[in-house]
Amino acid sequence: MATLSDVKPTAALAEAVLSNDEILRYSRHLIMPEVGMAGQQKLKAARVLCIGAGGLGSPLALYLTAAGVGTLGIVDFDVVDYTNLQRQILHTTADVGRRKLDSAADKLKAINPFLNLRTFDTKLTSANALELFREFDIVADGTDNFPTRYLVNDACVLTGKPNVYGSIFRFEGQASVFATEDGPCYRCLYPEPPPPGLVPSCAEGGVLGILPGLIGVIQATETIKLILGQGDSLVGRLLLVDALGMKFRELKLRKNPDCPACGTHRTITELIDYEQFCGIRGEEAPVYGGDLPVISVEELKKKLDAKADIFILDVREPHEYQICNLKGYLIPLGDLPKRVSELDSSREIIAHCKMGGRSAKAVAFLKQAGFTKVHNLTGGITAWAERIDPTMPKY
Amino acid sequence: MPQIQIPSPLRQYSGKQASVDVPAKTVGEALTGLVSRHPDLKRHLYTDDGKLRAFVNVYVNDEDMRYLQKEDTVLKDGDTISIVPSIAGG
Numbered sequence: 001m002a003t004l005s006d007v008k009p010t011a012a013l014a015e016a017v018l019s020n021d022e023i024l025r026y027s028r029h030l031i032m033p034e035v036g037m038a039g040q041q042k043l044k045a046a047r048v049l050c051i052g053a054g055g056l057g058s059p060l061a062l063y064l065t066a067a068g069v070g071t072l073g074i075v076d077f078d079v080v081d082y083t084n085l086q087r088q089i090l091h092t093t094a095d096v097g098r099r100k101l102d103s104a105a106d107k108l109k110a111i112n113p114f115l116n117l118r119t120f121d122t123k124l125t126s127a128n129a130l131e132l133f134r135e136f137d138i139v140a141d142g143t144d145n146f147p148t149r150y151l152v153n154d155a156c157v158l159t160g161k162p163n164v165y166g167s168i169f170r171f172e173g174q175a176s177v178f179a180t181e182d183g184p185c186y187r188c189l190y191p192e193p194p195p196p197g198l199v200p201s202c203a204e205g206g207v208l209g210i211l212p213g214l215i216g217v218i219q220a221t222e223t224i225k226l227i228l229g230q231g232d233s234l235v236g237r238l239l240l241v242d243a244l245g246m247k248f249r250e251l252k253l254r255k256n257p258d259c260p261a262c263g264t265h266r267t268i269t270e271l272i273d274y275e276q277f278c279g280i281r282g283e284e285a286p287v288y289g290g291d292l293p294v295i296s297v298e299e300l301k302k303k304l305d306a307k308a309d310i311f312i313l314d315v316r317e318p319h320e321y322q323i324c325n326l327k328g329y330l331i332p333l334g335d336l337p338k339r340v341s342e343l344d345s346s347r348e349i350i351a352h353c354k355m356g357g358r359s360a361k362a363v364a365f366l367k368q369a370g371f372t373k374v375h376n377l378t379g380g381i382t383a384w385a386e387r388i389d390p391t392m393p394k395y
Numbered sequence: 396m397p398q399i400q401i402p403s404p405l406r407q408y409s410g411k412q413a414s415v416d417v418p419a420k421t422v423g424e425a426l427t428g429l430v431s432r433h434p435d436l437k438r439h440l441y442t443d444d445g446k447l448r449a450f451v452n453v454y455v456n457d458e459d460m461r462y463l464q465k466e467d468t469v470l471k472d473g474d475t476i477s478i479v480p481s482i483a484g485g
Contacts, residue, residue, distance in 0.1 A: 056485045144485040169482040170403045190481045192449035198439065199404060199450075202484035212485070240479065244403075245413070251457045251479065334407055334435065 016044040016070060022114060026068050039228045040068055044114075046227045047071040049136035051124055051152055053100040054078070055202075055212030056142030056166050056219060058090040063220040064140075065108045065115050069227070072108070073118040073136055076100045083395075087209040124148055126271035129155035138226055140164040140219050144202060146193040147274035153178060153186035154268055157261045164223050166215040169200075171208050173215035173241040176234045176253060177222050179262065183235035188256040188263075193278040204357070211243055292363050295350055295375040297383045311344065313351040315362040316381075320354065324381060324392050333358045336365060345371045352377035352384075354395070397425050397470045400477040408435035422455060423466030425476055440478070452479045 018026070018040060029035040035043075048069050050057050053076040064072055078100050080091045088100075095103040101119040108117055122128060124143075129151055133139055139161050141152045149167070156163035156179040163178040165186060179185045218239065225231045238251045260267045303310050312328035314321060321330050331339050333353070343349065349371065351359040356379050363376040377383070385392040396416045401409045409415060410433060417432070419425035426447070430437040440451055447453070453460045454477040460468050470476075 052485055054485055142485045144483060146481070146483045149483055166485070167482050168484040172403050172482065174479075174482060189452065190450055194448070194450040194481060199480060199482065205404065205484075207484055238479070240477075242403075249457075249477075251454050251477070252459065254459065254462055 012045045013041060016041040018044065022068070025112075025114075029068070034230045035228060039230070042227050042229075043068045043224070044070040046138070047073070047136040048223055048227075049073040049075065049133065049139045050142055051075050051139065051148065052142035052144065053088075053090055053104045054084065054142060054144060055087045055168065055207065056216040057104075057140075058088045059213050059216030060140050060142055060220050060223070061090060061104060061108055062111065063217060064223060065112045065117075067220075067224055068112070068114070069224075070114075071116040071118065071136075073120060073132070074101060074104055075120040075122065075124050075132065076104075077121055077123050087207065087212050089213070124151060126151060126274065129271060130159055133159040133161050136161065138162050138164060138223055140166075140223055142166065142216065142219070145278075146199075147278045149186060150193065150277060151271065151274045154261050154271055157185050157268075158271070162226055164219045164226070166212075166219040168207055168211045168215050169202060170205055171211065171242060171244040173211055173218075173243070175215055175218045175222070175239045175241070176237060177226070178235075180233075180235050182255070184253045184255040185259060185262040187261045187268075188259045189238065189253055191256075191259070196279055208243055211241075214241055214243065292360055292367070293375045294378045296378050297388050300350060300377060300384075301388050309347065311347045311349045313343065313349050313359075313362065314353070314381075315351055315359050316353050320395070323395050324385065326352065326381060326384065328352065333362055336362055340366070340369055343371070345373075347373065349374040350377055351375070352380050354380045355382055356380040396472070397474045397476055399425060399429050400475060402478055402480055404480060404482065405436060405439055405478065408439060409433045419470060421466065421470060422453060422460050422463075422468045422476060425470065426453070426466070439480075450481045453477070454479060 026040050029040050030037060046069050048064055050060050053074050061072060061074060080095045080098055080100055080103055082096055084091055090107050091103045101121055105117055105119060108115055133155050139152060139156050141163055143149055153163055162180045165178050166175045222234055225233055236253050238253050240249045257263050312326050314325060314328035314330045315333040317332050351362045353359040356376060360376050363374050366374045382394055385394045396418050399415045399417055401413055415429055417425045417428035419428050430440060440448060442448055455463060455468055456475055
């Protein structure tokens with residue numbers, strides 16, 4: 001299996017001498033032959049870069065720090081908000097509004113003062129990724145979007161760093177180790193990203209709070225095994241976790257000889273524009289070509305106050321309707337095609353969802369179906385809660 | 396009868412079912428049978444010109460069908476087909 005022995009300069013290992021305080025701290029590692037003094041020194045000499053200090057990044061950073069990884073880098077440009085706290089266990093209620101890096105630094109330093117923490121307050125981009133990755137031995141991918149996942153993969157392949165991968169959605173997760181010398185990379189598994197909008201993000205689809213814990217800890221385990229050179233890594237295997245069924249399955253992964261990133265005839269020899277790669281390529285033609293008619297929450301309020309004859313169409317899911325609603329008529333977006341006959345095209349229809357994305361699709365669909373008096377509520381019910389009715393809960 | 400495992404992002408299009416049993420001799424037949432029963436799944440699995448989407452991976456037991464005979468892969472009794480789309484949450 002891939003280990004770091006060939007990439008780690010022996011000088012760094014020789015310098016990673018443990019103090020008596022460290023020996024006491026890592027005693028439960030040191031008494032296991034699979035780790036021992038030599039393994040703990042490898043951990044101390046190791047440099048791991050976490051991309052993101054969110055759901056996956058939290059358990060990753062916490063456990064790697066506790067385990068004695070000597071140098072931990074974290075790349076994040078985000079600020080803690082209330083919706084993070086259900087799963088991002090690095091951050092507490094008191095951290096809301098702080099930079100995630102500052103919040104993370106407090107917790108990690110408190111767990112292990114021997115940690116050399118390097119924080120990078122930036123978005124990972126094609127311009128900075130290679131330079132950044134070269135300063136580390138392993139990259140752990142805890143990002144939350146497709147463009148960054150392809151960027152992390154390609155930068156790992158180009159710099160020869162293992163990519164410890166984890167990804168989550170609702171009740172399911174995936175984990176693997178990509179981009180080792182002989183193993184497959186993320187592009188071998190998924191040559192192309194899904195078209196925008198087809199796969200919902202956690203912000204749209206939700207995620208069970210413990211799931212990043214399960215998957216992030218698997219990533220941390222794989223990272224530590226790579227450093228120690230112990231066990232069987234997930235190289236060449238995709239672990240699938242289904243938390244609802246509590247089933248762990250694994251699928252075989254193969255290195256694709258035709259892979260554009262790591263195959264025999266590589267076409268990706270430098271980093272590309274990943275927003276464009278994930279945004280334009282493979283994008284479906286818009287359902288409706290024209291500009292979508294929109295209405296602001298302020299205009300909607302005026303119309304409601306004036307008792308105008310308007311029909312509010314809520315295209316969210318029933319469980320979202322229970323959280324808060326505008327007393328609209330509920331038809332989830334997915335049901336709209338088969339329930340369109342319930343709508344009266346002669347009335348003025350204002351469609352809304354949580355943020356305005358799904359209702360834009362609904363409006364485009366209705367326009368195409370011949371509805372003329374239909375508007376999309378810009379910003380959705382969230383904008384209403386922010387600007388019209390502050391007593392309404394936001395979610 | 397082969398069983399097709401539906402991942403959670405796609406269950407909203409399969410009547411909330413986590414798995415669907417479809418009588419079929421090949422992977423292609425099984426997938427065709429699946430989308431004929433659950434037509435909403437079709438545009439998530441296939442492109443407009445009828446090709447399986449590149450971000451949807453199909454496994455027969457634990458093997459990627461791209462490394463078997465793709466849609467012509469012959470199914471045995473008790474085989475499990477898994478649809479594994481890419482997810483990106485973190």
